[in-house]
Amino acid sequence: MSAVLPKRKSVQTSLFDYLPSAKRCKVEEAATILSGDEEASPVNSRSEAPEICQDSCAKEASSSSASPATLQPVPEEPLLTPDCWSVQQWCYFKGEYEWIFLASGHIGCSVCRDVKATGGLSVHSCGQSLRISMEWADGKVGPSGFGKHARQKQLRKKIMEHKSSGAHKASQDILTARKNKHLTEVMQQSSGKHLDSTCRVFHTVFYLTKKNRPFTDHPDLVDLQEVNGVEMGRVLRSNVTATEIVRHIASEMQKKLVCYIREHKPKISVFVDESTTVSNKSTLIIYLQGLFRAHCKPVTIFFGLVDLQETNALAIKEALLGYFENVGITKTLLHEIWIAICSDGAAVMFGSKGGVITLLRPEFPNLVLSWHCLAHHLELAVGDTIDEVGGANHLKMFMDSLYATCSMSPKNTRQLQMAASDLGLQLQKIGKMLDTQWVASSYRMVQAVWNCFPALYKHFREAAKDLSRPTRDRSKYDGLLKKLTSNSFVKDLGLMCDALQELKDLSLALQSRDITIVDAHSLLVGQVWRFFAMKESPGEFSSTAQSAVDCGHFKGVHISQGRENSVSLNERQFYQSLSVNLAKRCAPDLDKELVSSFSVLDAKNLPNDEDIVLYGENEIQRLCTKFQLPIRDTIHAFRDFKDFGGKRCPEAFRALVACMETLPASNADCERGFSAMNLIASPSRAFLHVATISSCSWLKLNGPPVKAFKPLSFVKSWLEKGRRTAEETHCEQAHAKKDSLEDFYVGFWEIVN
Structure with a gap:
């Protein structure tokens, strides 16, 4: 059978x-x-x-x-x-x-x-x-x-x-x-002149990318260097060739990084965000944060830009994993090294039923942290406070009127500049307050109004009496003048300056590249208690505003009681709402256990000799389980760390510290990446392919300075692929385009030269 x-x-x-x-x-x-x-x-x-x-x-x-x-x-x-x-x-x-x-x-x-x-x-x-x-x-x-x-x-x-x-x-x-045919044989056949000229071409293209210059500048830059006596070869002069060189350099850099990841397997965190280019293409930007060199701090690097055919959660998840697979990072490797993912908190990313994070969880159950950017959390907490406190909306609407009146009209801007120069003030740009931008932008706006208060008063007073303006405009300026010189506005302005100054400092700290989630959590908790204390003790700007109200003058301008029905901010309610919303949004209970476990890694928290024997070992075991690290080796290393009072850091313990430092606090690098992308894919370059934009972003954001760039290795890999050198003789030499005015102005140019 x-x-x-x-x-x-x-x-x-x-x-x-x-x-x-x-x-x-x-x-x-x-x-x-x-x-x-x-x-x-x-x-x-x-x-x-x-x-x-x-x-x-x-x-x-x-x-x-x-x-x-x-x-x-x-x-x-x-x-x-x-x-x-x-x-x-x-x-x-x-x-x-x-x-x-x-x-x-x-x-x-x-x-x-x-x-x-x-x-x-x-x-x-x-x-x-x-x-x-x-x-x-x-x-x-x-x-x-x-x-x-x-x-x-x-x-x-x-x-x-x-x-x-x-x-x-x-x-x-x-x-x-x-x-x-090894590379050494190819190099022997190619003279040093060929390599040198090709390296100069690569260096020129690298400069174009770092400075966000269009590739059409490449032929002119090559001609300029030849005019200055530099040998640039016969070919590799077109803008198309410059694009291919950029993509080649970026691809080789990414290959080197992937080889390092596959060999050393460092723990990484992934930052993702979705946006749209100027050509209305939906793209997914990917950043990695990890320890890419021993005994250094983790760094955040741009990893890639992916073209999205659809913007739903499933499409984004497949695009993310597909990109990792295409560059050589398999799912098996991701199971070992991927410990966290951070995004801006959009519903498509963090939806509880069908978000990207929800879809990734079953495939990657070893993800320690799915983190909503703390800087975005902060913006949401401020938005909740503005919605809760009634007077804040009235102040925001008045600030928007100031922006529309003073910044969107060239005539009014010019007159405001004249008023500021007459008073010896430096005019600051007045923008929008508490819109979709970061709170740092809102602070700059209220600070501009605070510093330019006398100039605004003079401009509004003259515009209200200017008979050349329509009656409607004069009435509008008269209303703005009365609101500007009211006691309630001055007090609200001082209150908002104090609050936004604190929020601005906190937001910039959370956007720092080297901040850890432990430090971020500490800053957030401290700011919650600071806002709670500011209910009873006003800040510097509020104290100055209250003194101005008491004496009836602010920066040389007479201020009055204003309308009886005018709505002003309740200072105690405002700070109470800020502290509650900040605690609710930015310090959830689910993350406190992880942060408290990380606190044992800080030498400052080590207890005295009596309690140090078993201190932190349960937390170390819990963290090792989460990060897939050897438990016993790490515990022994932690004991050495305790015995030497935190002055000795064994290798196994340093690996756990690196995991802690790799966890992301904010998604600000993705915002920086989109800002760089908007400079690269400007309206005049709207039809650049997404792969080309990604390559340009690689060199712009990750590449060394122009002086430190060494093109020889990239030239060698270029020649290994059978590409031409700059001195290639088996093809037609590139010819410079003739200036259309040359036939008409050649005589004139001889005179002026």
Whole structure:
């Protein structure tokens, strides 16, 4: 009785231990496999099974490797073979033709794929130009016909025809030549002059990117350097070439970073945010924060910009994981190193039922923290206070009227500047208060009104009496003047200056790149108590405003009682609301346990000798479980840390501290990235491809200064891909475009030169 094959899943899981040669299958068994009779060729032992290709089972092999015990199991992905092949048949053909790879139930040619990836769509053989088969390069070749045996026959025929095709043979020759011809040989054939001129071109393109200059400046900069006597070569002068160089440099930098991550496996936090470019393309920006060099502080780096076809949670999640997979960071690696994700708190990110974080949780249960940016939390807390306290909305509406009157009219702005210069004041720009911008912008606005109070009074008084203005405008200015010189406005202005100054300092601290969640939590708790205390003890601006109300003059301007029905801010209610909303928004109870556990890592919190023996060991064990670190080694390192009074930091303990410092406090770097993106993809460059914008952002945000940039390694990798040097002679030399005015002004230029 013939043996019955196990289910496909069981066969799949046993393929990782197969011996590395498909030639060991017997001739009779191979014939049986080719005939498709699965029952006649049972898998009796693992030693008799052929090798499965590395391309098809890379994910399965990596998921089966040794991993920490705290890791959650990674779900296995099925091995999708063509519908007319069994797994044994696929293994047989993979052993016979090593260049075959699987792609979603189809097959392809890895040789043609690799040649296509280097930019070559055609190859040359015996003086003929042969085009690479896109179906084989993209892995889209499948069986045809009806019936299992007919489909098997057609697929074998396609394999044999492709094997003997000229394009496939030429592609194999290209890859063999590249493997045998090392870079040193290429460098020997290329003179130092070629490398030097190519490096100068790369340096020029790098400068364009760092300074947000358009790539159309590249030909002119090359010409300028040649005028100054610098040798720049014959080619690599077009704006298209500059774009390719930028993408090449950014790609190589990212590859180096990914190699470091795969080798050292540092713990990382991911920052994500969604926005729209000037060309109305939805994009997802990705930042990483981690310790990318031993004995240094964690840094935050721009990692990529992804084009979003849809902006729902599922599409964003798939785009994020797909981008990591494309650059070489697999899901298995993410399970080991990904400890936190931070976003701006949008519903699509943090929705409890279908947000991105909610969708990621089942796949990555080891995520320690899903963090809503504290700087955005702060803005929401201020917004809640403005909604609760009645007088704040009246002050905001008056400030908006000031902005519309003084900043949006060139005539009024000019007259206000004249009034300020007459009084010896430096006019500050008056903007909007408590809008979608950060509270720091609101503080600058109220501070401008505070400092320019005399100039505003003079401008409003003259405009209210200016008979050349319409009656409606004069009445408007008269109303603004009465509101400006009222006691309630001066007191509210002082109160808002004190509150926004505190909020501005806190917001800027939370946006700092080196702040940890422990420090951020400490700042927030301290600010809550500070606002609570300011109910009884007013700040500097409020004290000055109260003194002005008592004496009836503020900065030389007479102020009056104002209207009886005017609404002013209740100082005690305002600060009470701020402290409550700040505590509710920015210091939730769910995060206090994590923050209290981290407090034992600070040497300042170590107790006296009597209580130090078992101090913090439960917290260390809890943190090691969360971050997948060796518990006993870390506890022993922590004991050394305690014994030396915090002056000694063993390696295992430093790894835990690095995890704490890697957890994000705010999402401000994504906002900085979008600001840089808006400078790169300006309205005049609105049609830049998202990949090009991402490459420019890589160099702009992560690249070294222009003086410190070393282009030689990038030039070498450029030449390895078969690209031209600046001194290439097998192509037409680039010619400078003729100035359209040259024919008319050549005589005039001779005179003025």
